[in-house]
Amino acid sequence: xxxxxxxxxxxxYYARFLEKFxxxxxxxxxxxxxxxxxxxxxxxxxxxxxxxxxxxxVVALHGGRFPAxxxxxxxxxGVGRSTAAAIAAFAYDVIxxxxxxxxxxxxxxxxxxxxxxxxxxxxxxxxxxxxARVPKRGSDMVAYTQGLMDMGATICSRxxxxxxxxxxxxxxxxxxxxxxxxIPAPRPSKAIPHRRQRYLLxxxxxxxxxxxxxxxxIWGGLWCLPEIGEHDxxxxxxxxxxxxxxxGATQDLPPFDHTFTHFRLTLCVTRLTVTRLASRCNEPGTLxxxxxxxxxxxxxxxxxxxxxxx
Numbered sequence: 088x089x090x091x092x093x094x095x096x097x098x099x100y101y102a103r104f105l106e107k108f109x110x111x112x113x114x115x116x117x118x119x120x121x122x123x124x125x126x127x128x129x130x131x132x133x134x135x136x137x138x139x140x141x142x143x144x145v146v147a148l149h150g151g152r153f154p155a156x157x158x159x160x161x162x163x164x165g166v167g168r169s170t171a172a173a174i175a176a177f178a179y180d181v182i183x184x185x186x187x188x189x190x191x192x193x194x195x196x197x198x199x200x201x202x203x204x205x206x207x208x209x210x211x212x213x214x215x216x217x218x219a220r221v222p223k224r225g226s227d228m229v230a231y232t233q234g235l236m237d238m239g240a241t242i243c244s245r246x247x248x249x250x251x252x253x254x255x256x257x258x259x260x261x262x263x264x265x266x267x268x269x270i271p272a273p274r275p276s277k278a279i280p281h282r283r284q285r286y287l288l289x290x291x292x293x294x295x296x297x298x299x300x301x302x303x304x305i306w307g308g309l310w311c312l313p314e315i316g317e318h319d320x321x322x323x324x325x326x327x328x329x330x331x332x333x334x335g336a337t338q339d340l341p342p343f344d345h346t347f348t349h350f351r352l353t354l355c356v357t358r359l360t361v362t363r364l365a366s367r368c369n370e371p372g373t374l375x376x377x378x379x380x381x382x383x384x385x386x387x388x389x390x391x392x393x394x395x396x397x
Contacts, residue, residue: 088100088101088104088129088134090131090134090170091130091131091348092129092130092131096129097129100125100126100128100129103125104125104126107121107125108122110151111142111145111146111151111152111153112142112146112151114138114139114142115139115142115143115145115146115147117139119136119139119308120308120310120385122135122136122138122139123135123136123308123309123385124383124384124385126385127309127384127385127386127387127388127391128388128391130388132306132307132308132309132387133165133303133307134165135308136164136302136303136307136308137164137165137166138164138165140163140164140165141163141164141165141166144163144164145163153174153178155175155178155179155181156175157171157172157175157181157183158171160174160175168186169185169186169187169190171183172184172185173185173187173232176228176229176232177228177229177232177233180225180226180228180229181225181228182221182222182223182224182225182228183221183228184214184217184218184220184221185217185232185235185236186210186213186214186217187236187239188204188239189236189238189239189240189243190217190235190236190239191204191210191213191239191271192204192239192243192245192271193235193238193239193243194213194216194217194220195209195213195261195270195271196243196248196259196260196261196262196267196270196271197216197255197258197259197260197261198212198213198216198260199260199261199264199266199270200212200213200216200270200271201269201270201271201272202271202272203271203272203273203274203275204271204272205274209271238253238254248267250262250267279346279349279350279351280349280350280351281350281351281352281353282350282351282352282353283317283342283352283353283355284314284352284353284354284355285314285315285316285317285319285355285356285357286311286312286313286314286315286354286355286356286357287312287313287314287315287321287324287325287356287357287359288312288340288356288357288358288359288393289313289325289329289331289358289359289361290358290359290360290361290397291331291361291362291364291375293377293378293379294375294376294377294378295312295375295376295378295381295394295397296312296313296325296329296361296373296374296375297310297311297312297313297373297374297375297376297384297386298310298311298312298313298372298373298374299311299371299372299373299374305347306387308385309385309386309387309390310374310376310384310385310386310390311386311387311390312356312390312393313328313329315357317355321337321357321359322334322337322359325359325361326365329373330364330365331359331361331363331364331365332362332363332364332365333361333362333363334359334360334361334362335359335360335361335362336360337357337358337359338357338358339355339356339357339358340355340356340357340358340393342354342355342356343389343393345388345389354389354393356393378394378397381394381395382395
């Protein structure tokens, strides 16, 4: 949950998640829809799907216990080299270096590694620095790893590092040369692409038509309004694809934007009031959901906000 999401946002999600899935076995046995519903609003939904897959592998291949070996941990879905090392260090005192975003900044400044940390050659150099600094004893790994992460989050911050409080300021290359504002280099800027997508909001009594998004992909595995083409006839699609028989007027709702990490999406929604269904479409991946059940459904944040206004 903390990958690409701040602690303050995660806390309430974490508590609800552990209450619902108190063990790895409970998570492994849960339907994907239940997992995604508790994740809705956190974004980066591949993390939730990978977490679910990893739990299943831990139960099936490792007897329900996370392995202590960093290599085996890194083979679990969604667990990369740094996350595997963090699990091994915190759970088993294994000596293994981590390299999350905050730690990259700490090591880049201390060692004077210039360039953008996400670039391949720069990241490789930072891994070498991380490996060179780990403690000699496994019993020191928890304090060292936690301390390193906390330094990056609180002292060696991106904009205004508090060098007077830093325990390694004496030999920090960036501080000595007065380059804490230059190291590490920011991500190279580029224009954010913009996309438009039209959606069908079909309402039948107290029910709303939803479809399950394919996985992988944007909002993969979540329930969303059906996508339609910008110039498609919404009523024709509703009748031929979703069993609508009679309907009232259509209404184009005001478009609104949602910003992802790599692009901006404008959502254009056409609302259709359905008066009668020729047949209740129960095809897999299609659902007429009661509005009262929407708050507990696995919906992406912009869809949840839109439907909450109904």
